[in-house]
Amino acid sequence: MRTQQGTPVRREAYQPLAYGVETVDLDFLLDPKATQVSSRLVCVRNPDAPAGPIVLFGEGLELLSLHIDGAEPAAGQLRKTDSGLELDVSAERVVLDIVTRIDPSANLTLSGLYQSRGGYYTQCEAEGFRSITYFPDRPDIMARYTVRLEADAAACPVLLSNGNLLETGNLPNGRHFARWEDPFPKPSYLFALVAADLKALERKVDTASGREVLLQVWVEERDLDRVGHAMDSLIHSMRWDEEVFGLELDLDRFMIVAVSDFNMGAMENKGLNIFNTKYVLANPETGTDLDFENVESVVAHEYFHNWTGNRVTCRDWFQLTLKEGLTVFRDQQFTADMMARASDSPDAAASARAVTRIANVRGLRGGQFPEDAGPMAHPIRPDSYQEINNFYTATVYQKGAEVIRMLHTLLGREGFRNGMDLYFSYHDGQAVTCDDFVGCMAEANGADLDRFMRWYSQAGTPRLKAEGVYDPAGRSYSLTLSQSTPATPGQADKLPLHIPVAVGLIGADGVDLPLQLEGEAHAGDSTRVLELKDASQTWRFTGIDAEPVPSLLRGYSAPVILDVVEDDARLAFRMAHDSDPFNRWDAAQRYMERVALALAAEAAAGRPMEVPQAFGHAFRALLVNASLDPAFVAETLALPSEAYLLERMQPADPAPLRAALIHLSRELGQALQGDFLARYMDLEVDGEYRYHPADAGKRALRNLCLRYMMAWGGPTAVQLASLQFKTAGNMTERYGALAALVQSDAPERLEALEAFHERYKDDALVLDKWFLLQACAWRWSADAPATLERVRALMDNPAFSLSNPNKVYSLLGGYFKANAAEFHREDGAGYAFWAEQVVALDRNNPQVASRMARALEGWRKFTPAIQARIRVVLEQVAGAEGLSPDVTEIIGKALA
Ligand code: PHE
Ligand code: ZN
Numbered sequence: 001m002r003t004q005q006g007t008p009v010r011r012e013a014y015q016p017l018a019y020g021v022e023t024v025d026l027d028f029l030l031d032p033k034a035t036q037v038s039s040r041l042v043c044v045r046n047p048d049a050p051a052g053p054i055v056l057f058g059e060g061l062e063l064l065s066l067h068i069d070g071a072e073p074a075a076g077q078l079r080k081t082d083s084g085l086e087l088d089v090s091a092e093r094v095v096l097d098i099v100t101r102i103d104p105s106a107n108l109t110l111s112g113l114y115q116s117r118g119g120y121y122t123q124c125e126a127e128g129f130r131s132i133t134y135f136p137d138r139p140d141i142m143a144r145y146t147v148r149l150e151a152d153a154a155a156c157p158v159l160l161s162n163g164n165l166l167e168t169g170n171l172p173n174g175r176h177f178a179r180w181e182d183p184f185p186k187p188s189y190l191f192a193l194v195a196a197d198l199k200a201l202e203r204k205v206d207t208a209s210g211r212e213v214l215l216q217v218w219v220e221e222r223d224l225d226r227v228g229h230a231m232d233s234l235i236h237s238m239r240w241d242e243e244v245f246g247l248e249l250d251l252d253r254f255m256i257v258a259v260s261d262f263n264m265g266a267m268e269n270k271g272l273n274i275f276n277t278k279y280v281l282a283n284p285e286t287g288t289d290l291d292f293e294n295v296e297s298v299v300a301h302e303y304f305h306n307w308t309g310n311r312v313t314c315r316d317w318f319q320l321t322l323k324e325g326l327t328v329f330r331d332q333q334f335t336a337d338m339m340a341r342a343s344d345s346p347d348a349a350a351s352a353r354a355v356t357r358i359a360n361v362r363g364l365r366g367g368q369f370p371e372d373a374g375p376m377a378h379p380i381r382p383d384s385y386q387e388i389n390n391f392y393t394a395t396v397y398q399k400g401a402e403v404i405r406m407l408h409t410l411l412g413r414e415g416f417r418n419g420m421d422l423y424f425s426y427h428d429g430q431a432v433t434c435d436d437f438v439g440c441m442a443e444a445n446g447a448d449l450d451r452f453m454r455w456y457s458q459a460g461t462p463r464l465k466a467e468g469v470y471d472p473a474g475r476s477y478s479l480t481l482s483q484s485t486p487a488t489p490g491q492a493d494k495l496p497l498h499i500p501v502a503v504g505l506i507g508a509d510g511v512d513l514p515l516q517l518e519g520e521a522h523a524g525d526s527t528r529v530l531e532l533k534d535a536s537q538t539w540r541f542t543g544i545d546a547e548p549v550p551s552l553l554r555g556y557s558a559p560v561i562l563d564v565v566e567d568d569a570r571l572a573f574r575m576a577h578d579s580d581p582f583n584r585w586d587a588a589q590r591y592m593e594r595v596a597l598a599l600a601a602e603a604a605a606g607r608p609m610e611v612p613q614a615f616g617h618a619f620r621a622l623l624v625n626a627s628l629d630p631a632f633v634a635e636t637l638a639l640p641s642e643a644y645l646l647e648r649m650q651p652a653d654p655a656p657l658r659a660a661l662i663h664l665s666r667e668l669g670q671a672l673q674g675d676f677l678a679r680y681m682d683l684e685v686d687g688e689y690r691y692h693p694a695d696a697g698k699r700a701l702r703n704l705c706l707r708y709m710m711a712w713g714g715p716t717a718v719q720l721a722s723l724q725f726k727t728a729g730n731m732t733e734r735y736g737a738l739a740a741l742v743q744s745d746a747p748e749r750l751e752a753l754e755a756f757h758e759r760y761k762d763d764a765l766v767l768d769k770w771f772l773l774q775a776c777a778w779r780w781s782a783d784a785p786a787t788l789e790r791v792r793a794l795m796d797n798p799a800f801s802l803s804n805p806n807k808v809y810s811l812l813g814g815y816f817k818a819n820a821a822e823f824h825r826e827d828g829a830g831y832a833f834w835a836e837q838v839v840a841l842d843r844n845n846p847q848v849a850s851r852m853a854r855a856l857e858g859w860r861k862f863t864p865a866i867q868a869r870i871r872v873v874l875e876q877v878a879g880a881e882g883l884s885p886d887v888t889e890i891i892g893k894a895l896a
Helices: 221-226 230-243 287-305 317-341 346-374 395-426 434-445 568-577 581-604 612-622 630-637 642-648 656-669 673-682 693-712 715-727 731-742 748-760 764-775 787-794 805-818 829-844 846-856 864-878 885-895
Strands: 017-029 037-045 054-057 062-068 078-080 086-087 094-103 112-116 117-122 141-151 158-161 164-171 176-185 193-196 199-206 212-219 252-261 270-276 462-470 474-484 499-504 528-532 536-542 547-552 561-563
Touching: 054 094, 054 230, 054 317, 062 885, 117 252, 117 270, 141 158, 141 193, 158 176, 158 221, 164 846, 176 287, 193 252, 193 270, 199 221, 199 230, 212 221, 212 230, 212 673, 230 252, 230 287, 230 317, 230 395, 252 395, 270 287, 287 731, 317 395, 317 434, 317 474, 317 693, 346 395, 346 581, 346 630, 346 642, 346 693, 395 434, 395 499, 434 805, 462 547, 474 499, 474 528, 474 612, 474 829, 499 568, 528 536, 536 748, 568 581, 568 612, 581 612, 581 630, 581 642, 581 656, 630 693, 630 864, 642 656, 656 673, 656 693, 673 715, 693 715, 715 731, 731 748, 731 764, 748 764, 764 787, 764 805, 787 805, 787 829, 805 829, 805 846, 829 846, 829 885, 846 864, 864 885
Parallel strands: 017 141, 212 252, 252 270, 462 561
Antiparallel strands: 017 037, 037 094, 054 086, 062 094, 078 086, 112 117, 117 193, 141 176, 158 193, 164 176, 199 212, 462 474, 474 536, 499 528, 499 547
């Protein structure tokens, strides 16, 4: 057990260890049931730390032997503790030889050393290394590693570890070995080994300084036709980091390995990234445009970690956002640049960037906002945790990236780069804190970021209020911005934050006004970044001839909720004219949200629902505007996610919301059927599939049109969807058609689901999509079968397995987290199913169980009747025997 239950680890309690480790030599004799791990550690006294023993963490290990400088420990020198071992030594430098035995075949946690499809894989972040061998398993202990692995040559022809390959050879009894050396000191969480039957796609490329490096993507042989895109993505990532940040690959070899059983997306182990197959494999036949995009961004993310995470790492796990927020920001910038680069005009590039930004913000609002409003709310740098695995959160990652983006906005591109350069010059090879990072940004720019640091310590989504007053006599416009942050668990009072607010003022003709602040000699750009630092501040713009329409928080310049009074007409105006494409999208989404929530209120009250005509007009204007980028239009006309709408609905009530969304999409589908059909027809992409933003955008809008047409129903829509399903030349079109069919009660949906299953029944990743679609299916008529029964039945499908995270995330995660109305059904059957599955999962894989457990943490936002039903199952799970610390923390906080 990682922590004693109920005893949180506190950030303030950080202490360096008395002994660090200089070098680690590992020797693995790999065997499914009895793997022997020999470790030689050179431990060195840390002069900056208080005196103390050598601290070694260990979990579930069988200790075979331990020697100190070649000798058995003296009586009383070695102590067992709750978390491992402690050794009293007096020398400045000692050599420890430790031999342990572990059973990879019995390890279903997918942390530490485990087996997947006959191969051996490791996952050490955050604290998996301690279940491989005894070690001071903390990120501030950086050491140089050599690794020798030995395994059965037939079962595991490929033997990999971090760094450079030194030697390979054959051994008696059909075994073989390899020796690896990683020249860079690293924390134990970046250690990795792989021993499996894999094949590689290889490329040799030159780095910016002209060094030739070997790139490999390792997969099972049958998947070799799906790795080209991952390889291209890796090469693009390398080039981008050289160009934008001057950062080069520091090893002679860089490897990516794909594994089917993996808890997370991917892992940045030094020189040996291990990926969930979902984020490596993609070809036109099996992957959608979204899969291609995800592969590209995850490959980039892990590659970028080599500098932001590996060369400079975290002092302790509270600093996780130091590497994750920064690296997410870097991968988002990379994706935006790649999208822009593929565009053929500056306008198209701006729109492509906005599309990337919109996707990022959708993720933040749908995933992070609920977290920040619930019992797990924590600052991007948390103050305490019970189980660190619960803190790989949307807050640490997505909000963390927003905080880095704000620094980029405040300091500018060049200022930010200067800060990064200083960060590497001071801290390369070190384990540091978020203060160190922001300190470099401040120092490189002579900026005062003291107040900005509050973003690291305050939880909760800040509310930004804006009020504008036009003074015709003075030809000026005063804008007052005020901020407040709601209380979160353990943080009752909040202080004002340093918030960059990008602002534009739109004239009556729809054109941006040049902006001149009071006291300035002349007007400047039409978008200005105002820095709000106090609870409330006012800015006065001069030379304004008529009342303007403000466009606030352009590009989403800060992760806040903007409260501004805008009537429907003004939203429609900005939907049509805002020069900032992000805000144009946001105006449409706000309008849609308003309409959807109003319809939901009618539905809840049992009154008839009516979609305002003006909304239909504004919607149509974008739909038929062929001069806009189709990808942008698709984002703009897509409904806001239910997760986000439930967050905005008070109290949250999934059933009327679902009724509202069904009604809204049906009405739009009917009212605009001709327009949807026309766009559907002229957006057809001919020629061979290529993953390209322009083509992807057309396919996205085309599939969206199909979904609206299907929502209304009727034979044309069904025919079109069935035809697209049958004749599709790529997965994006095939899956788009299937999704449209499944979002209806047309009988053709069953045929299509059957055909899809038949075609892909041996293809794990494609089947994940099939499971997900059914888990997320809405019920379009009262007599349609309930989703829960379908989900239960699908668990019996031979391709489903509770021990494969991807399967769980698709089928169970889809149902618990992306199908609110069905999950929160009135009879409570969804909750009973949840409790049953969480407890079952927890026996084998607490990390996966904990993720599913989190589906109900936001229970207090619902109506009292729903809350009462959920409380029962939360208490039931809380009382289950042998619950992991992971699930215990989630349920405990939910009930607190
Ligand atoms: N560090 C990984 C990433 O974000 C995520 C991860 C965390 C993977 C913990 C496995 C375990 O890139
Ligand atoms: Zn990461």
